[in-house]
Amino acid sequence: MEKVIIIGAGGHGRVVIDAALSNSQLEIIGFLDDGEVEVILGIVKLGKILDIEKFKKYKFHIAIGNNNFRERLSNEIGVESLITIVHSTAYISRDSEIGRGCYIGAGSIINSKSKLGNNVIVNTGSIIEHDCVLEDCSHLSYRVLLGSGTIIKETVYIEMGEIIKREEIIERV
Template sequence: MEKVIIIGAGGHGRVVIDTVFSNPNLEVIGFLDDSDIESFLGISKLGKILDIEKFKEFKFHIAIGNNSLRKELGEKVGVKNLVTIIHPTAYICRDVKIGKGCFIGTNVVINSKSKLGNNIIVNTGSIIEHDCILENYSHLSYGVLLGSGVTIKEKAYIEMGEIVKRGLIVERDIR
């Protein structure tokens, strides 16, 4: 069983923790957050985000929606120390490539030959059609639909319910 520390205790952090509970191969040992929250969903706060240095022997998942902050923390932790968390209801084709530190939420579909970089968020009910590329630190909100062959560039955010037509390259946030 892999032990992981979650960085972030906001709404997305709670969703990530709940997803870990449904994965028998992962165990959350605590979370780091700068808020006054001391525990949630039975998981205790271990310290502030800057306390990462105290836990170098552990693996991390960065449960923060802000792409720039997620990138900064991911670089601080190091890609090899990031854990990808996938909800058991997600359908992912066998030839899909998924990087480190990604979050794949409830009822997500990722179709053939798509590639996800590191530290990406794909939220509830999003669909990634075949041959898509999501670059590092990108973020799909709830219910996003990517047509086939779409490329989402590094740190781009796609707002809930957006439809990105096939073959497009998205270089900046769509809100």
């Protein structure tokens, strides 16, 4: 069983903790956050985000929606210390590749030969069709549909409900 500490206790952090609890291969040790929340679904706050150094023997999942902040924390922690969390109702094709530190939300679908970099967020009900690429620290809000062959560049955020047509390349503006 993999022991993990969640970083972040905002809305996305609560969703990630709930998803992690649906995975029998994970043991959540607690969470780190700079806010006032002390307990989420029975999981207790261990300290502030700056306290990461005290917990280096554990794996981490950065449950923060802000792509640039997530990228910065990932660089600080080191990608080898990150763990991907997949909700039990998500579907991931056997021939897709998922990087470290990703979150795959409830009801999401990742189809054949798609590739996710590190620290990618695929929120609730999003569909990634075949042969898509989501680069590091990109973020799909809920119910996003990516047509086949789409490329989402590093740190790009796609808003909820958006439909991206086939073979588009979406870059930061």
